[in-house]
Amino acid sequence: MGGTFQVIREAMPQLLQGLSITLEISVIGLLLGGILGILFGLMRSSNNAVLKGIATVYVELIRGTPMMVQAIWLYFALPQIVGFYFSTLQASIIAITINAGAYIAEIVRSGVQSIDKGQVEAARSLGLTGGQTMRYVVLPQAFRRIIPPLVNQFAISLKDTSILSVIGAGEVMRVGQIIVANNFKALQIYSTVAILYLIIVEIISIISQRLERRMRVD
Amino acid sequence: MIEVQNLHKRFGTLEVLKGVSMTVEDGEVVCLIGASGGGKSTLLRCINGLESFQEGDIIIDGVHLADPKTDLNAVRREIGMVFQHFNLFPHLRVRENITLALRKVRHLSADEANEEAMRQLQRVGLAEKIDAYPSQLSGGQQQRVAIARALAMHPKAMLFDEPTSALDPEMVGEVLGVMRELAAEGMTMVVVTHEMGFARTVADRILFIHDGVILEEGPPEAIFDHPREVRTREFLSKVLNV
Ligand SMILES: Nc1ncnc2c1ncn2[C@@H]1O[C@H](COP(=O)(O)OP(=O)(O)O)[C@@H](O)[C@H]1O
Ligand SMILES: [Mg+2]
Numbered sequence: 001m002g003g004t005f006q007v008i009r010e011a012m013p014q015l016l017q018g019l020s021i022t023l024e025i026s027v028i029g030l031l032l033g034g035i036l037g038i039l040f041g042l043m044r045s046s047n048n049a050v051l052k053g054i055a056t057v058y059v060e061l062i063r064g065t066p067m068m069v070q071a072i073w074l075y076f077a078l079p080q081i082v083g084f085y086f087s088t089l090q091a092s093i094i095a096i097t098i099n100a101g102a103y104i105a106e107i108v109r110s111g112v113q114s115i116d117k118g119q120v121e122a123a124r125s126l127g128l129t130g131g132q133t134m135r136y137v138v139l140p141q142a143f144r145r146i147i148p149p150l151v152n153q154f155a156i157s158l159k160d161t162s163i164l165s166v167i168g169a170g171e172v173m174r175v176g177q178i179i180v181a182n183n184f185k186a187l188q189i190y191s192t193v194a195i196l197y198l199i200i201v202e203i204i205s206i207i208s209q210r211l212e213r214r215m216r217v218d
Numbered sequence: 219m220i221e222v223q224n225l226h227k228r229f230g231t232l233e234v235l236k237g238v239s240m241t242v243e244d245g246e247v248v249c250l251i252g253a254s255g256g257g258k259s260t261l262l263r264c265i266n267g268l269e270s271f272q273e274g275d276i277i278i279d280g281v282h283l284a285d286p287k288t289d290l291n292a293v294r295r296e297i298g299m300v301f302q303h304f305n306l307f308p309h310l311r312v313r314e315n316i317t318l319a320l321r322k323v324r325h326l327s328a329d330e331a332n333e334e335a336m337r338q339l340q341r342v343g344l345a346e347k348i349d350a351y352p353s354q355l356s357g358g359q360q361q362r363v364a365i366a367r368a369l370a371m372h373p374k375a376m377l378f379d380e381p382t383s384a385l386d387p388e389m390v391g392e393v394l395g396v397m398r399e400l401a402a403e404g405m406t407m408v409v410v411t412h413e414m415g416f417a418r419t420v421a422d423r424i425l426f427i428h429d430g431v432i433l434e435e436g437p438p439e440a441i442f443d444h445p446r447e448v449r450t451r452e453f454l455s456k457v458l459n460v
Contacts, residue, residue, distance in 0.1 A: 122305035122364075125266055126319035126371060127295025136318055140309050 007188045011179050015189075018175030019196050025089070025171060026158040029096025033157070034150070036097060037104025042134075044105060045112040055105060062102035068163050071095040075167040092161065092169035100157045107149045111142035144215050151208040155201045162197070172196060219244055219279060220265060220375060220408070226273035227260055234260050235271070236430035242375070247407045249417040249438075252427035253453055258410040261427070262377045265408065267293045279374065295323050298368030298376040302383050304360040306352040306367070312339070313348045316367045324371065338366035342396050358389030362396055375406035382413055414457055418442055426450045 043055035075091040123133040162173035176193040220242040227235035234257045250258045263269040267290035275284040317331035339345045342362040382390040424441040426434040434447045445451045
């Protein structure tokens with residue numbers, strides 16, 4: 001067992017370095033994905049057929065294809081169209097962004113749709129415009145319901161970054177693979193990688209539960 | 219003055235209003251009665267521009283709702299509406315429920331809006347609830363706040379869609395009381411209600427709506443004491459015997 005701890009201790013600096021890249025990709029991806037998701041979620045809730053259509057195609061396209069395919073396509077196939085390569089980190093952040101964006105768009109749409117239609121009618125009957133009704137009446141209420149699934153999406157995106165090891169972004173899963181390729185200690189290293197994910201996801205889940213409890217008190 | 223001319227409203231293939239014509243004079247109180255599903259709510263919602271319609275026209279003080287150039291937001295801010303389920307904004311305090319449209323639609327200053335909110339709350343007897351959230355109020359209080367919210371816009375007319383149907387019986391009186399005062403002050407009102415006592419004593423005119431048409435109309439005494447139509451008699455015997 002002494003050997004085990006020795007192996008893990010030696011690998012830890014690299015793994016933590018990888019974990020920080022994992023966090024970097026997930027945090028940036030989720031922030032950008034959040035913006036994208038709110039935009040497309042509102043487009044999906046709108047009455048404008050064109051906006052709705054664009055958003056629906058986006059959401060269906062992303063949710064209907066595996067993220068591994070998306071990541072590989074972005075990194076290896078897209079350059080043949082646009083004529084330049086993304087760095088692995090850029091490709092990873094883009095993959096997480098468009099992926100989280102599609103799922104967040106659905107979260108936003110269902111949040112908006114969960115608000116009682118009577119709220120919109122009351123606001124419109126007071127003379128508020130559609131935009132004002134959205135901004136002052138629907139979104140503030142929808143936002144409270146959206147936060148818990150949004151935090152949950154963060155945990156999902158974080159775990160999804162492991163898929164990006166296929167393009168070698170240097171996140172913790174990829175780092176684990178490289179270490180194992182050198183020392184063949186698959187059991188110790190991959191178990192450690194799993195535990196690192198678990199710790200982060202648990203922390204997110206505790207935050208999420210706190211938030212949910214606070215929402216309920218309001 | 220509200221004038222509804224030969225109004226037809228369809229949801230897909232389902233025709234809900236089949237040629238409704240009615241007039242509401244300034245200061246008049248008109249009660250709409252009739253069985254559920256007859257189209258009463260749809261009619262009110264059309265008058266307030268919340269629902270579009272396929273044929274006919276609604277003319278409010280000379281403004282034609284059928285005209286695509288008409289700004290429906292402008293129509294709506296001149297007409298107050300009170301809903302069965304109150305539809306207060308739960309994330310806002312009573313004060314902000316009332317001041318929201320005053321600020322964003324009427325462009326009043328914060329002070330002016332607050333004063334107006336206070337004035338309207340005093341009118342419905344709820345000044346002390348100005349900082350409460352809707353969830354902290356009883357149903358009757360919520361509905362009175364909803365009335366105050368609509369009145370704060372100084373509407374030309376008020377539409378009520380079964381304002382007491384969702385209330386516990388002991389709270390019906392306080393809401394009807396506020397509505398009686400409004401009527402006495404000369405507010406133009408269109409009221410969908412199953413409260414026949416209210417309709418009889420407050421309404422200038424009763425319209426009986428059945429299956430998308432106005433089947434019978436007249437002053438309360440005529441409708442309640444000498445209904446001409448079989449359907450009206452059937453309906454009245456049902457609601458008056460419960
Ligand atoms: N948004 C809608 N879509 C389809 N049908 C509707 C809609 N709103 C109302 N209806 C139908 O229109 C008819 C009249 O409804 P409503 O105006 O609510 O009647 P009332 O208020 O007299 O009970 C009913 O058959 C109802 O199912
Ligand atoms: Mg109704």
